[in-house]
Amino acid sequence: MDKTTVIEMEAPPLPYYITTGHSVYMPGEQHPNRRSLGIFDLLWVMRGTLYIGEDDKQWEVSQGQTLLLLPDRYHYAAAPCRTETAFYWIHFDYHGKWSALDASASPSYPVRQTWANPYTLRLPQYAEPPQLAMAERHLRKMAANSGERRSAAYWSEQQLFMELLRLLEESLRGEGGGAPGAALAERTEAYLRQHYQSEVTNESLAEALHFHPNYIVRCMKEVYRCTPMEYLHEYRLEQAKLLLIKTEWPVAQIAEEVGFRYAPYFSSRFKQYAGMPPLRFRKQYSL
Structure with a gap:
């Protein structure tokens, strides 16, 4: 698995959830090509394999694996699906400063001031997070909420989304965080x-x-x-x-x-x- 890229986001602000969907591709179908979508697109594969490229990188994203597509890049299908492939996609926005770094680079945290609590989210671009069953339950609820009244769904969606980001960050920590020490x-x-x-x-x-x-x-x-x-x-x-x-x-x-x-x-x-x-x-x- 390619573990070379980590997406760092300074918080506050926090990533802002937009929507979730569920897609199923039959053999021969493929992910659409897109350029500069303007938002983050988190893919979470439940069955089969997606073949996705972003600029000069390509991945095979299989069951239980995730891929975070970046908002300012060119995304394309590296190959059609070979088996029936089901996945959830999450669109979210982030108005703060973010960067794509080598996973082996040391994270850099500021000294926390009394009335501030800065934090840096470190999300692996390509990962296999733990607790797939729990993630799938969260994703299913988020997709179902898309038909609910916005005022009723807002808090549930945001909480579930942040829990999924926590799982992504935990997967990175489980691999040693990419930085010794x-x-x-x-x-x-x-x-x-x-x-x-x-x-x-x-x-x-x-x-x-x-x-x-x-x-x-x-x-x-x-x-x-x-x-x-x-x-x-x-x-x-x-x-x-x-x-x-x-x-x-x-x-x-x-x-x-x-x-x-x-x-x-x-x-x-x-x-x-x-x-x-x-x-x-x-x-x-x-x-």
Whole structure:
């Protein structure tokens, strides 16, 4: 199976579901040729094999496999179907920034700010997702909803669609995510966010995660473009922003709460990070 291409989508925004259909091709029939459709077309084969090309790539998409056709490419039938072939197709739109990358490339995630939760969807262009029976149930419901009132079907369709995208992403993670160390970097981030109020060092991090500290640092740099301690420092300051806005605690108490032992040092680093002292930052959000 060709596992070389991953489609990355920065969220928010999220992909937006449009519609689902079900098609059956008899032997000798084939997928229509189209150019620059303008929306994503996700094919999910339930029986038989589709022979599909996109620009200079070609795939054989068989039972249980998926193919994500991109909105700005030329799609064509590489060959007619040889057996009866049944598949679902999902049309969806995405108004954010997306890119097609080599699956072996390291994913790059930003450090999450206090009032933001950016995420990057990583969808394999060609995959064999798990739980085919569940996917087929979702697809059948989505296709049936096409005849329902829009107001009644909207939430069900969107939820089922996002669950299918989750299955696609899980299939990529099941193959190792395409980037060695990505899982460790995510574990490191989760540990730092959970323990940011405590004293954390590279050595204590290595002991908790059971990896050499140099390897943890390398993985974090590949994925988050910073060291664990740089991530920890920025996350503490982001939590301090939140406490300055949501509480009336004195600066010294906030500094201690987010893991800084000395209030003057905290104030200095906060000013360097936010461009203003903590109390001025609080004042700009006060009535």
